[in-house]
Amino acid sequence: MSNPVTTDAAEKRGIVRQVVDFLVSEPADTYRLLFYVGLVGFISITLFPFYWLFILAVTPRGQLRNMGLVPEGFNPSVFLTVLQEYPLHHYIFNSIVIAGITVVICLVIGSLAGYAFGRVEFRGKGPLMLLLLLISYFPGITYLIPLFEMLSGTLTIGVFVTPDLYNTPWSMAFPFTMLSLPLTIFILTTFYSQIPDGLEDAARVEGTTRLGALFRVIIPLSAPGVATAAIIVFIGVYREFFFSFMMTDGQPDNWAVLVYGILNFQQQHTELWNLMAAASLIGILPVALLVILAQKHIVRGLTSGGLKE
Amino acid sequence: MGNVSLCDAFKRYDDIVAVNEMTLEIEDGEFLCLVGPSGCGKSTTLEMISGLTLPSDGTISIAGDDVTDDPPKDRDIAMVFQNIALFPHMDVYDNISFGLRLRDFERAEIDRRVEQAATIVKLDGMLDRSPKELSGGQQQRVGIARAIVREPAVFLMDEPLANLDAKLRVHMRTEIQRLQKELDITTVYVTHDQEEAMTMADRIAIIDQGVIQQCAPPLECYTRPANEFVATFIGSPSMNRFDGVVRDESIETEHLELALKPERGREYELGDEDGGRDVSVGVRPENVYLVSSDDEPASPSASFAAVVDVLEPVGDQTYAYVRPQSASAPPSTDGSLMGDATEQLLVSVDPDTSIGEDERIEVVFDREKVHVFDDASGDALTHGLVGPLPTDDAASSSEEVQGD
Structure with a gap:
């Protein structure tokens, strides 16, 4: 301290200095501190919508106008209301069925295509894969009108009329499959190509066909990849709104999905915000459960990308 | 009967000729070694016999039947691989019985054969282990058990000992030889190690650039090499x-x-x-x-x-x-x-x-x-x-x- 300073300034400077000294001298603690600051920030941003939904759901309807960060009242019965007075469970069931159908179709077709792309040499493989990925980058909405015509039985090709699939699960499973397949094929190709050739050869010599080797050896060994693809497709379909909105009339008996059901709380003159929020929270549960159960597989699938012999 | 014959077998990959009009007769019960430097076409020859690769031209017959275009599963063959290729998601029992289960054998018969094969390769009591828990030699013995359990007409071995350490290799060499004599099954064995070929085979086929240079008993190849390539390839030092x-x-x-x-x-x-x-x-x-x-x-x-x-x-x-x-x-x-x-x-x-x-x-x-x-x-x-x-x-x- 060569320069004379006032005591006040010295004290302030002292605190800053102390902090700086601490940060410089304890880099490990500094990094940890910054890590927690970042973590808390990230978690707050991610989880705040859920908190907000929860507050919204439990706030009694009359007090919604004054809603703030802390609940004005506490009315947990909305969670029962949405299931008892509204067919929320039916919407969720529809969503799960449609997502399930899409996952199965995607995995079957994607496995066959993934096998071809990943393990068979053929001419034009690179360009074909590129084309596939290119198409997957198109916004799905661009196909809406032809798809709607085709799936609602109004498209005539010569003497053939396309079947009327409006209000059936197939009218949604079909476009979802189409939109999810490129990604599925890409993921499965990566995984299947990593299974050593020797294993497939061994299976074939032991008595399987190429297809048999795919189902008996390659797919079981690519379980993390298959699980990853399945979950990505499932979540994608489960939360999809646009095609679901176009392809049904919104009745649960007509295969309307969860998001449509939630939208139905928005009636002509009233908006049942608290019920919507409660329904949203309940609707999240199946996917959350799925992800928790399959978390191990997803992490392995996305990071390690297969197994070594 | 398990004789194998290749007639003018020809294999081309794009513009590379891997196997050039190979004609080879392997008699029933014979132990034949295909030997040659890497890239000489010996593995391709074996793959053509196994059906994993189809020849571009020529015919292949096993036990008198023309199998040129048959898939591997219809050829009555079993194969032991260089990288062992056990199915990692199955235990030893499932690995050995894989081929039998595919062929709808009865449960009791499968059990009996697996037990027998395990005894032959000295793997008793390890049937419920996973391949990961076994040593390299044990894994290769599972591979051999998987091959013998189906009692095929022909054994194909693609450098089965190449991934084992030197001491184990010599040991397994003797075991495979003994096993082949006991079972009396036609065996085609691919190796790049001339010493392995010399010690094990009834006959050696020395291959270079897709062409058989000489096919004769080991000592004849050694004492009367057909050409300069055989002379320098067989024998160590050269x-x-x-x-x-x-x-x-x-x-x-x-x-x-x-x-x-x-x-x-x-x-x-x-x-x-x-x-x-x-x-x-x-x-x-x-x-x-x-x-x-x-x-x-x-x-x-x-x-x-x-x-x-x-x-x-x-x-x-x-x-x-x-x-x-x-x-x-x-x-x-x-x-x-x-x-x-x-x-x-x-x-x-x-x-x-x-x-x-x-x-x-x-x-x-x-x-x-x-x-x-x-x-x-x-x-x-x-x-x-x-x-x-x-x-x-x-x-x-x-x-x-x-x-x-």
Whole structure:
């Protein structure tokens, strides 16, 4: 301290200095501190919508106008209301069925295509894969009108009329499959190509066909990849709104999905915000459960990308 | 019956010919080794027999049936792989019984056969383990058990021991040999290790660039190589070779002349028409002798001087790399430090022989064991520069050049 300073300034400077000294001298603690600051920030941003939904759901309807960060009242019965007075469970069931159908179709077709792309040499493989990925980058909405015509039985090709699939699960499973397949094929190709050739050869010599080797050896060994693809497709379909909105009339008996059901709380003159929020929270549960159960597989699938012999 | 025959089998990958019109007859119960340097087409040949690769042309038949276009599962074969290729998601029992389960065998029969196979390869009590928990040798034994449990007509083995450590390899080599004798199943064994081929096979097919160079019992390949490639490939360390020219009564090389003149009533096989032909002379290290040693051959060549370069004792013998010093050419004392390969001669000497590096020695060849190859084609012209004694039947094996 060569320069004379006032005591006040010295004290302030002292605190800053102390902090700086601490940060410089304890880099490990500094990094940890910054890590927690970042973590808390990230978690707050991610989880705040859920908190907000929860507050919204439990706030009694009359007090919604004054809603703030802390609940004005506490009315947990909305969670029962949405299931008892509204067919929320039916919407969720529809969503799960449609997502399930899409996952199965995607995995079957994607496995066959993934096998071809990943393990068979053929001419034009690179360009074909590129084309596939290119198409997957198109916004799905661009196909809406032809798809709607085709799936609602109004498209005539010569003497053939396309079947009327409006209000059936197939009218949604079909476009979802189409939109999810490129990604599925890409993921499965990566995984299947990593299974050593020797294993497939061994299976074939032991008595399987190429297809048999795919189902008996390659797919079981690519379980993390298959699980990853399945979950990505499932979540994608489960939360999809646009095609679901176009392809049904919104009745649960007509295969309307969860998001449509939630939208139905928005009636002509009233908006049942608290019920919507409660329904949203309940609707999240199946996917959350799925992800928790399959978390191990997803992490392995996305990071390690297969197994070594 | 498990004979295998390839007829003009041809395999082309884009513009590379992997196997070129290979014709090969493998008899029932025979142990045949396909051996050759990497990339010579031996694995492709095996894959064509297995059906994992289909030939571009030609036919393949197993047990008399034409299986050229059949998938592997319809060929009655079993295969052991270099990378072992056990299914990691199945335990040992499931691995061994995989083929049987696919063929809808009855449960009791599967159990019986798996038990039996496990006993044969000494894997009892390990059936519920996962392949990951086994050592390399045990894994390969599971691979072998998986192959024998189906009692196929033909065993195919693609370098099954290449991934094992040296000691285990020798052990497994004997086990596979014993097993093959016991089961008496036709076996085609691919290896790049000529020693493995020599020790195991009933017959060896030496392949180079997709063409069979020689297919004969191991010792015949060793003593009567069909051409220069076989001569240098079979045998470790490799055969010494020198360029030479056939003269009227001798083969002239840079350092010595090998007399062709008949001795004691013996005849040589190089005819007069060979005069002036460029040849390559080959002699194995154990057929070169020091003049000073006691065990001089019955018909030695003219001796010549050489300087010992490097000694490599391996225990039962010592390999001496020597530099020939010929009378005709001045001693090449100013030779390059690394030495010139063609200037070197490898001699196998008794480890008790007291020679030191840089010592000047006199060496002779055993003329009965000198091989002469045509320089242009590489084909063998003669094995041994002395013909058989007219009365000696035992030596009649060197009567004629091995044709191909």
